[in-house]
Amino acid sequence: MKQLTELHALVSKAVDTLTFPAYPADLYEPISYILALGGKRLRPCLLLMACDLFGGEVESAIEPALAIEVFHNFTLMHDDIMDKAPLRRGKVTVHEKWNANVAILSGDAMMVEANKFMMKVDDAILRRVMNVFNETATGVCEGQQIDMSFEQRNNVQIDEYLDMIRLKTAVLLGGTLKIGAIIGGATAADAQLLYSFGVNLGIAFQLQDDILDVYGDPEKFGKQVGGDILSNKKTYLLIKALELATGDQATELNSWLELKQFDAIEKVTAVTGIYDHLNIRQYAEEAMQTYAEMAFNALDQINLSEDRRQYLRQFADSLLVREY
Template sequence: MASFDLKEAAQLLADELEQQKFGEAPETLYAPLRYILSLGGKRLRPALTLLGCYLFDDDYKKAIDPAIGVEVFHNFTLMHDDIMDEAPLRRGKMTVHEKWNSNVAILSGDVMFVRSYEYISNVEDKILRQALALFNKCAAEVCEGQQFDMDFEERETVGEEEYIEMIRLKTAVLIGFALRLGALIGGATDEQSKVVEEFGVNVGLGFQLKDDILDVYADQDKFGKQVGGDIISNKKTLMLIKALKQAEGADAVELQNWLEAKDFDKEEKVAAVTDIYNRLGIREMATEKSNEYFTKGFAALENLDVSEDRKNLLKEFGVYLQNRDH
């Protein structure tokens, strides 16, 4: 039986990505594409496509092209999200729109979306229609999630359930799709692939909630993005939603003042709001909610009919995400 290591799979994908040409001219269209892919990242989503395949077939390398498609699509969403968020950094480096400009980043992102279809289409004919239908659904949901996220910026209040649905669409469905696509390539039945997807979506929810926590509490040198960025931009994360609900008296007044402030020192705001979170126990509340979704993901695996050795690979992945510090 062949073995599988998630880190080795991620490195294999990184090596494969380096060899891809994607396109040559005009250089200003393809250079940003190669640039954002060269920034690295954990390559977790495409590695999950390989893992999803390995759950049902030793020959997981037949899923490499579709896995590359997953990674190219993911980076397309990051490129466009960065424009909308006016983010200065991505993985510790200049974002594409900062290095070039927004128009270049938009168009280069568009061609990434096209290329992702080319790679994902490289599956056996018997699952091609299903793979593309699932990808279309996933891609549309990611866009829906991003629009909800932007809509929330214009609203004074956002409910906890609304926020969870937004991150399910924006983040978790792609993790679920990556795993399900791999499972189908590996020969899983539709029902088996749905169980794998359910695990991925729940772990994806836990992953994003953990990311929100790290945005406030991570080590800047490890995180790669601007720590405190969500606080600076008044992003309505679960942490802020809970803080607004829990805060009373002086804490409520101070928090509202920071949310309404137009001219402020960024570091001072991050420190002050973080102190409010600490006093209210917001980090602990958010961690509890994150762990709830990881637990749901692990529970889903009880219905997965594969060997315990292979099932444990998924469990180990979930535990890694749950315990990560950047």
């Protein structure tokens, strides 16, 4: 089994050697630009890991892994346009550096490039792999649309939120692992179990992210703590608080949500205080643990040696046990 650091090095080398046509520059330069911003490149590493777990040749999975990395960055490029985000990984976003039309078209070209990379798998498994990839891509788009629709609604329910993060975030983890498993020669049953592992782990990871946004140490978390509160983002914590709050607490919480001008520190402190009184963090942690257990239950059923299952357990723990 190759270590995650080895897989990351393989992915980074492959991404760094990618070249695109010089003309038209406004179409291809933004693709090189966003890919050069780096990031954890977790998803392509997962594809290589899944292939390796089942005894496949990791080198045969490099181009499908690139497909996942290019696809993921395509979604980020378009997400940044929709969110009007000025920065991505500390650098100017594509739509700010060029313009929105360039970012839209370059993103479209990235989706095409991702398909071209994925098409390079062996013909014997091509249809299976492309079915998983296309279903995954559709799910991500559905999740993003549902998330945007939540911004216009005041009555989002917990089950709707969980379904949204399943589509927007988790199915890409699951689909990536499943593709890697197929390339590695896994049975259909084992590939599906690994998919379930990835999806449930992805949901647990997003719930942990929701918790850390409120309760994390900003130096360790790497993001502004309380950012979701300031933007009224409908996370598990806010939805649960709206469900449970009554009387004065409900009035206070809704007043903070309605205010257009406010002191940032005061708002974060007040809303966090409401969460504390309602034990919202405990509810979120229990939900996160539920999905983590579902992931590990799927893992336990995969036909792998115990040392290989333990490798995946340790990987999952590294995602879920993060410092606050």
